[in-house]
Amino acid sequence: MAYAEKVYKVRNGKKTKQYTWKAKYKRPDGSYGSGSGFDSKTAAEAWGREQERQIAAGDWIDPEKHGTTxxxxxxxxxxxxxxxxxxxxxxxxxxxxxxxxxxxxxxxxxxxxxxxxxxxxxxxxxxxxxxxxxxxxxxxxxxxxxxxxxxxxxxxxxxxxxDTSGDGAMPKPSKVGTDGTVRPEDAILVAERLGPAIGIHVLTTAFAGPRWGEGLGLHRDRTLLTRRQPHGNGYFECPIIRIVEEYAEYQQRDEQGNKLGYIVQLEPTKNDGSTRDVDLPPFLALLLGYHLDDWPHERPFSTQTGKPWRRGNWSKVFRPAADGREERQRRRGVSYRAAWEPILPGLDMRALRGLHDTLQAQIGVKEPLAFEAAGHRRPGIKRHYQKPTPEMRQERLDGLQEVFERAMFNLGMTTLWGRVVLRKGTSWR
Known part of the structure; x- marks a missing residue:
């Protein structure tokens, strides 16, 4: 029960006859709270009763928290x-x-x-x-x-x-090319230019769709595993990559938010939909197999020393391959470097991941499999009822293989990196 008590003012260390009223009320934990500075006993008691009423109604806010910023x-x-x-x-x-x-x-x-x-x-x-x-x-x-x-x-x-006025109403310029469209031919040309050790990362992103950190976190022990799924009176099998972790680069902070420097470290995948097995079309499985045979490190898409790429270092390698570069003449202490014509200015790994999802739509990949392959959690009740079937998986693999072969034909290429012949039959048309 709320009540009021006098609080005498003090001047020069001595209690005076002047006073105000303090309200006392019972808090939810049984202890007594208070509020001071009331001119009358009635006002103090009324305030205290109001606190107890709010506590009983369940909408009370501790007065000590009122001023929290x-x-x-x-x-x-x-x-x-x-x-x-x-x-x-x-x-x-x-x-x-x-x-x-x-x-x-x-x-x-x-x-x-x-x-x-x-x-x-x-x-x-x-x-x-x-x-x-x-x-x-x-x-x-x-x-x-x-x-x-x-x-x-x-x-x-x-x-x-x-903002729908002025500049806010103007369409935003695309970061990639002129209209934001990325072709499979662009991915192949950039991969060819970067060479097999780095180019295979580009192709895997474009045709399998791992996120940047997921690609860096891929382990060779989870590369080219086999999916074995019951199908008819037998089994459907295909090569996969298994994504269960990713590298993240960020500004590390303590609990108070103080900066501790940038780090690159392994973390679990973004969410439950991101942990997944991704089916690989035949050409990509073939190239990854050659890469694993040559690559000495446990992470297939690491640097030459086996460490994860930092974004800045990757940009120094990737940007000239997509944007082009000027010729550099040989001089003392500097080797000759040929000029590169631009392939697709602004292209980045996120756009290549977007290419994979675009290709899935182009070849008609069914929703249950499209969401799974992209690492997205499908919204709605359908995710609990519709599951990818072997027929869906084979249709996706055939479609991606055909897209790759057609792009190679359009470019007049029969090999990648001058080492692996990928032609099937006499034509890819």
Missing amino acids: FGEFARTFMESRRKRGRTVGTRWDRLENHILPRWEHSPMRQITWFEVDSWQQTMEVEDVTRGHCVSLMSTIMTAAVDAGYIKVNPLYARRRTR
């Missing part, structure tokens, strides 16, 4: 959520670079959707980054509701306002 709780949230290292690093980057400069000192109970929506429209970043920042803010605010800091999350399920 977004920045304070965001750090509490980051300390309590143990995610993959890459995810933690990305969250800290968005907090430090975009969110906290605006919201760090704002009391959470004063944050409104109108203010957040207005702010995100002023961010000088791509719209997808704006969405990610608002989504992270909403996640943190929902956690604050669960932790008893605020009653509701004003950002939950709200639709952002997008």
Whole structure:
């Protein structure tokens, strides 16, 4: 039961006759909380009874938490959520670079959707980054509701306002080529230019679709395994790669968000849909077999020293192959380097992964298998009922093989890297 008691003011170390009233009320854990500074006993008791009413109704917020700022709780949230290292690093980057400069000192109970929506429209970043920042803010605010800091999350399920005027209404230029289209011929030409040790990584991404980190994390013991699935009165078999882990490169931080330097380390795959076996078309299985015979390291797509590629070092190798380079004359201490004409400026490994998914749509790969091969979790109830069949798998393999053979024919090529003849019959048309 709430009650009130006098609190005498003190001046020069001595109690005076002046006083205010303090409210006392029973908290959920049985202890007594208080609120001070009331002018009358009636006001103090009324405030205390209101706290107990809210506690009984289940919507009470501890007054000690009322002034908690977004920045304070965001750090509490980051300390309590143990995610993959890459995810933690990305969250800290968005907090430090975009969110906290605006919201760090704002009391959470004063944050409104109108203010957040207005702010995100002023961010000088791509719209997808704006969405990610608002989504992270909403996640943190929902956690604050669960932790008893605020009653509701004003950002939950709200639709952002997008800029549809001026430059915001203009189509964004493609990062790859002129229209964003990547051809299988482009992947083959870049792979040929890079040579077998690096080019096989390019082809595997284009025709099997592993993510960048998944390709780096592939182990030779999980490369060219065999899928054996009952089919009719026998079995369907095909070569596969097994993806169960990936390399992630990110800014490492401690629990308070302090930067500790960049690292590259193995992590579990992104989610349950990412851990998968991917069927390999015959040409790719053949080339991977030759590569494993030559490659001395446990990771097939590592550097020449067996270490995982860092993005910066990979870019120095990959970018000239796609974008082209100028001729370099021989001089003292520097060898001659021939010029390369551009193949597809802007091409990157993400676009090559996108090529794989595009090819799956082109050749009509059924949804259960298309989602599985791409490492995506299929939405809806159908994922529990529809499963890939051997017929679906063979149809995908035949389709990818035909796409590759046709691209080789279009380029007038019969071998890759001058070492493996891949022609079947007399024509690939």
